[in-house]
Amino acid sequence: MDALFQELSVLADMAMENRGFDPARLDGILALFESEARASWAAAEAEHEAVARATETAVEVAEGHLDAVMMGAAVGWSGEADALSAATAAMGMAFNATSKVVDP
Numbered sequence: 001m002d003a004l005f006q007e008l009s010v011l012a013d014m015a016m017e018n019r020g021f022d023p024a025r026l027d028g029i030l031a032l033f034e035s036e037a038r039a040s041w042a043a044a045e046a047e048h049e050a051v052a053r054a055t056e057t058a059v060e061v062a063e064g065h066l067d068a069v070m071m072g073a074a075v076g077w078s079g080e081a082d083a084l085s086a087a088t089a090a091m092g093m094a095f096n097a098t099s100k101v102v103d104p
Contacts, residue, residue, distance in 0.1 A: 058094035
């Protein structure tokens with residue numbers, strides 16, 4: 001993207017100094033900008049979808065652990081502390097997955 005900004009700057013200088021400004025070249029640079037923007041948008045969207053899928057999976061795991069704890073507590077299961085710890089860890093993973101900040 002920086003190279004495109006550099007080309008645009010050179011083209012703007014040419015236009016300002018009346019040194020053979022070519023509008024077709026400007027159209028080409030703008031088309032490249034559009035292409036880069038679309039590619040960046042698609043990459044960001046794909047990353048968002050991956051984070052959403054990972055979050056859904058983590059939530060499902062957490063729900064499974066929580067269900068196990070609840071069922072164990074209902075029947076007096078002796079390992080409920082371990083199950084509660086696992087459920088808490090899974091919920092923490094789900095929270096961390098949804099709280100992930102993506103750098104542009």
